[in-house]
Amino acid sequence: MKIAFSTSGENLDAPLDGRFGRASKFILYDLEKEYFEVIDNQQNLNAAQGAGIQAAEAVVRAGANGIVTGHCGPNAYRALCAAGVAIYNCEAPTVAAALTAFRAGVLLPMESADVEGHWV
Amino acid sequence: MILAVASGKGGTGKTTVSVNLAQVFGARVQLLDCDVEEPNSHLFLKGTLRESEIAAIRVPEVDESLCNACGLCSKFCQYHAIALLGATPLVFQELCHGCGGCEKICPRGAISEKERRIGVVETVEADNVTLIQGRLDVGVAMAPPLIRAVKSRLLGGVSAILDAPPGTSCPVIATIRGSDLVVLVTEPTPFGLHDLKLAVDMVKELGITFGVVVNRVGIGDDRVHRFCGERKIPVLLEIPDDRRIAEAYSRGELVIDALPEYRSRFSTLLWNIKELRGKKSGANHVRS
Ligand code: SF4
Ligand code: SF4
Numbered sequence: 001m002k003i004a005f006s007t008s009g010e011n012l013d014a015p016l017d018g019r020f021g022r023a024s025k026f027i028l029y030d031l032e033k034e035y036f037e038v039i040d041n042q043q044n045l046n047a048a049q050g051a052g053i054q055a056a057e058a059v060v061r062a063g064a065n066g067i068v069t070g071h072c073g074p075n076a077y078r079a080l081c082a083a084g085v086a087i088y089n090c091e092a093p094t095v096a097a098a099l100t101a102f103r104a105g106v107l108l109p110m111e112s113a114d115v116e117g118h119w120v
Numbered sequence: 121m122i123l124a125v126a127s128g129k130g131g132t133g134k135t136t137v138s139v140n141l142a143q144v145f146g147a148r149v150q151l152l153d154c155d156v157e158e159p160n161s162h163l164f165l166k167g168t169l170r171e172s173e174i175a176a177i178r179v180p181e182v183d184e185s186l187c188n189a190c191g192l193c194s195k196f197c198q199y200h201a202i203a204l205l206g207a208t209p210l211v212f213q214e215l216c217h218g219c220g221g222c223e224k225i226c227p228r229g230a231i232s233e234k235e236r237r238i239g240v241v242e243t244v245e246a247d248n249v250t251l252i253q254g255r256l257d258v259g260v261a262m263a264p265p266l267i268r269a270v271k272s273r274l275l276g277g278v279s280a281i282l283d284a285p286p287g288t289s290c291p292v293i294a295t296i297r298g299s300d301l302v303v304l305v306t307e308p309t310p311f312g313l314h315d316l317k318l319a320v321d322m323v324k325e326l327g328i329t330f331g332v333v334v335n336r337v338g339i340g341d342d343r344v345h346r347f348c349g350e351r352k353i354p355v356l357l358e359i360p361d362d363r364r365i366a367e368a369y370s371r372g373e374l375v376i377d378a379l380p381e382y383r384s385r386f387s388t389l390l391w392n393i394k395e396l397r398g399k400k401s402g403a404n405h406v407r408s
Contacts, residue, residue, distance in 0.1 A: 047200070049199065049200070049215055049261075050199060050200030050201070050212070050215050053200045053203050053212060053215075054200055056203070056205060057194075057200075057203055057204075057205065060205050075212055075215070078210065078212070079203055079205050079210060080205070082205045082206040082210050083205035083206050084206065
């Protein structure tokens, strides 16, 4: 199972980025093999609209089964649900802390988008 | 002649210039309010509503039984309004610009189109002015297609004044594209100058002849004037900072009616515009 974390950095100590669509990178962590890769989301940062959808496409393409992020807008939510990817809300400061929380099973899948479109 | 009135930011007096200019035009003129998120020209022209038409764009609908998830539609759409994430593409209607491209590109004929309402186009007759205005539905962020719908009502052979939305983004470009001349309205302040520079770059990029109207002369400084002087940009009209103009505006009155002494200024503006246009077409003529 692979989990994507929205972030601005390239390692597990990097901060967890609170915004799914506008995060500059994703760390895709493989829970079985215990390694991660970095997915670049840079080109979406400047998208006027549809950033959440593009980010969703990028993480789905990379094979993520779940996403851990701060907030998720309605379009990204719809896109990720259609792809069968669960979204977990997390306030942890770093990717490592979010990973620990995910493993501990304390993160709950979001049941709806929690911010308005443009915020993503 | 198609004349667009634009400004780098809101609240500079763009509508004041458009409606007063339309009123001194003399001949029959069409006034197009392309500020579809907040049309307000109608407040200054007392006329009768002749027509109200629903404006719609055509958004895709995917037939799941025909789709083989090739993803071509999603790759094609530059607005990310159709995305392949599961077994069939998802359509995000509110992002779709209705270009029809995905339908054409689908190799399986799985995409058909349905109408999505985005607003209305209203036609108001007020003496020598025919006002055509677009009104975007609440919550719809799709100004350019509605602006194009407004512009499609333009009658050839009759001059038109296009009141553009504020700023320098897509809706503004959708408005001024194809016009013969652009009037940029600004204020003599540092902010006014900053936004004027952006607007000048935009108009130059589109290759349209333009001039400037400086509104509220007396506030701020002379940097806008200096900028126009250095760049050889014609200043077509100066409107002094007169609080009676703001008062007339807030009452929904035309400046030229409330303050008749200003009528000649707007006539001069019209004359300067025609001269600038004449000069340009003359120059083009010599060159070609
Ligand atoms: S009609 Fe154009 S904008 Fe709309 S989804 Fe299809 S390709 Fe995208
Ligand atoms: S292009 Fe047609 S067949 Fe291919 S994914 Fe889109 S709708 Fe399906």
